[in-house]
Amino acid sequence: MRTSSPLEGVTVKHNAAIAVFLPVFAALALSGHETPRTPDVPEGHMVAPQDNPLLAVWSTPFGVPPFDLIEDHHYLPAFRFAMEEQLGEVGTIADNPDPPTFENTIEALERSGKVLNRVSSAFFAVNSAHTNDSLRETARIVSPELAAHRDDIWLNAELYARVRVVFDAREELTLNPEQDRLLEETHKNFIRRGASLSENAQARLREINARLAELSQRFGENLLDETNAFEVHISDSSDLGALPASLVSTAAQEAQRRDREGGWSFTLQRPSINPFLQYSPNRELRRQLFDGYAMRGDNDNDDDNKDILAQMASLRAERASLMGYETHAHYILSDNMAENPDRVFEFLGQIWQPALRVAEAERDALQQMMREDGIDDQLRGWDWRYYTEKIRRERYDLDEEALRPYFEFTAVRNGVFELANRLFGLTFTELPDVPRWHPDQQVFEVKEADGTHVGVIYMDFFARESKRGGAWMNELRSQSRLDGAVTPIVTNNFNYPPPTESSPSLLSLGEARSLFHEFGHALHGLLSDVTYESLGGTNTPRDFVEFPSQVMENWMGEPEVMRLFARHYETGELIPDELIEKIQAAAKFNQGFVTVEYMAAAYLDMAWHTMDSPAMQEPRSFEDREMERIGLIEEIIPRYRSTYFAHIFSGGYSSGYYSYIWSEVLDADAFQAFKETSLFDQETAQRFREQILSKGGTRPGMELYEAFRGRAPEIQPLLEKRGLTGDTP
Secondary structure, eight states: OBBOOOSSSSOOOOOOOGGGGGGTOOOOOSSSSSOOOOOOOTTOOOOOOOOOOOTTTTGGGGOOOTTTTOOOOGGHHHHHHHHHHHHHHHHHTTTTSOOOOIIIIIHHHHHTHHHHHHHHHHHHHHHHHHHHHHHHHHHHHHHHHHHHHHHHHOOOHHHHHHHHHHHGGGSOOOOOHHHHHHHHHHHHHHHHTTTTTHHHHHHHOOOOOOOOHHHHHHHHHHHHHHHHHOOOEEEEEGGGGGGGGHHHHHHHHHHHTTTTTSSSEEESSHHHHHHHHHHOOOHHHHHHHHHHHHHTTSSSTTTTHHHHHHHHOOOHHHHHTTTTSHHHHHHTTTTTTSSSSSHHHHHHHHHHHHHHHHHHHHHHHHHHHHHHHHHHSOOOOHHHHHHHHHHHHHHHHGGGGGGGGOOBBBHHHHHHHHHHHHHOEEEEEEEETTTOOOOTEEEEEEEEETEEEEEEEEEEEOOOOTTTTSEEEEEEEEBBOOOBBBBOOEEEEEEEOOOOOOOOOOOOOOHHHHHHHHHHHHHHHTTTTOOOOGGGGSOHHHHHTHHHHHHHHHHTTTTHHHHHHHHTTTTOOBHHHHHHHHHHHHHTTTHHHHHHHHHHHHHHHHHHSSOOOGGOHHHHHHHHHHHHHHTTTTTOOOOSSSGGOHHTSSOTTTTTTHHHHHHHHHHHHHHHHHHTSTOHHHHHHHIIIIIIIITSSSSSSHHHHHHHHOOOOOHHHHHHHTTOOOOOO
C-alpha cells in the first residue's frame, strides 16, 4: 500500500506546485548527501527558532530527520510556524507586481512550503507507525488547521489569477514536457480545489474540508483503539491446534504483556488473528475472534464509526456537488486513469462473476469437508480459513506454516535487496547510527552500481500497539532537481510478528509477499528522476500507483528468485525444490475467496461514493443491501467493512480501492515482458526503470505503460494468474 496523508481531501497525486498538500509524501528541501544545504532565507521570510529541531538545519547523515532530538511537543509549534511561513511565501507570489510567468508563479509555488513539508512528512510518518496520546492530540488539533491552511492557498483569488494567466498563455511558452505537465496540473488542482467557485460556495467548502479532516482523524483513532482493546485469551493448549511454535510463543508473550497469568492471548493484529483462524480447532473461539475483527467500529460504543463515516460520505457528496460533479466518485475518478464510475463498474464486472463462480465452488468444497468433520451446520466466515488450510494440506500437501522457517524476515529483506541489485544494480548498506523513531527500525543507504548515492530507506517491520495496521510506504523526502539534486528518503512499514526469546520473526508466504510489494513502492520513490518533486516518485493517479509495487510481487513466486533468499533460519538449508513446487501448484488455490472479499470492498467503496444522498443511509443496512445486490455469498464478508475501512475513511483511497486490481491488470501484463525474455533481463529492467519508475506523474499513466510495453495492457494474464478462467477452484 502506498500510504497517503490522513488529511481528508488529499489524494496521492498532488500534481501541483504546493507539495504540502500531500504532507506524508512531501519533500525535505535539502541537497547533498552527508551534509544538507543550509537554505538561503529570502528577504521577508521568517527566521525559524533554533531550539526546535524540526525547524533547525539538519546536520544528520544524508539530511535524515533528527528523530533522536525531536520530542512530541515540538510538532505543533513547528506546524504553526511553517504554515505561517508558507502563507508569507504565497502572499509574496500573489502580490508580485511583475507580470505572471512560469518562473515567478508556477515554479515559485513549487518552491513554497519547504519547511512545512519537512515537518509534515516527519510527523505523519511517526504518528502512523509509533503514535501516542500526545501525537494523537497534536493530529486532532493540526488536521483542521492544515485543512484551513490548504484552503487559504487554493482559494487565494489573486494567486489563482496569476496561475490562470500563465495557463492561458501556455501555447506561447517554450516549456519542456515536464514544465508543461506541471503547469497543467497546477491549474487543474486550483480548479479542483474550488478556486473558481463563488464566495459563498468557497465558504461552505472551507467548512466541509475542516470537518472532514476532523472526522477522518477520529475514524482512524477509533479503529486503532478498537483493534488494540480486543483479546481472546485461552488457557487450554488443545485450542492452539497446529499453530507453529513461533506464533505460540508470540501469543504467550502477548498474554504476559496484558498481565495474564499464563496462557495465550490472541488479538486482531493480522499476525495474530489469521494463524489462529487457520489452525485452532475450537470453532467458538474462532467465531469470537472473527466477530471481534468484523465488528470493529460497529459496537455502538465510544469508538463507534458508523455516524462518522455516514457524515463523511454525506460531506464528500456535498463537496462534489459544489464542484459541479454528480458524485464524489465522479470527482475523484475524473483525475484517475479510469476517468469515471461507469468504467470502474465495467472493469469490476469483467472479474466479479468469474471470481464469484470460483468462490462458490470453493465454498462447496469447504462445506463438504466440514460435514465430514461431523459438524452439521452451515459454513461460516470463521470456518473458511480453517477448512481452507485443511484442504490445502490434503490437496497439495502444503502446510503454509511449514514455510515460515524459510522466510525469516531479514532473509526476505535480503531477497528484495538482491532482486533490486540484479534488476537495477542497486546496493544497500546499513546505517546503524542514523536517528530513527523506533529502535526496531533498520536504515540503509541505497547506491547505484558505481557507488553513486541514490537515497535512504527506513524499514520498520514489527507489529505493536502504537502502529496502525497493514503495511505501507511513505516518503520523508522526495527526489527533485529544481534547486540542485535532492535525493529521496523513503520508509517501508509492516506489521510482522515480533521476534521472541526463542524465535526470530518468521513470515508467512503472504507476509513475505507484502515485503516485495512495499519495496516496489520504495523503488518507485527511490528511482524517481524528475525536476519537480510534486510530479515525482509515487505522485501518480491512485489507480496507477499500485502498479510498480504489485509487479514486484510476481518475482516473489518465481523459483529462481526464491532460491536467492529462502533458507531455513536454523540450518541454513535452501528451500527444497519440492516445497517450491507445492507453492506453485497451490498458487491459484483459494483465489476465488481472495478476489471476492477484495472486490466486495471495492464495490462497497464505490457504493458509498456514487450516492446522491448518503446522509440518508444507515451503514449496517446499507452495506447489507449492497452486498446482496452484487450477490456476495454470506460465507464471505468484504475484506473491509465500512466501519473499519480505513483506506477510504482515514486514508486516500475513497473511490479508489478498485485500484489494486486495476493495477494488477497492468502488473500481470507487464511481468510477461520479463517472462518473454528472462527474469533479470537488463534491457527490460532498464526500460521499466526509465519509462515507469523514474517518471513519476510527469505523463499520464497509460502513456507511461504503453511506452514500456509497446501496447495497452490486456486483462487475460490477470484472469489466468488468479485461476479465474474456469468454474472450479
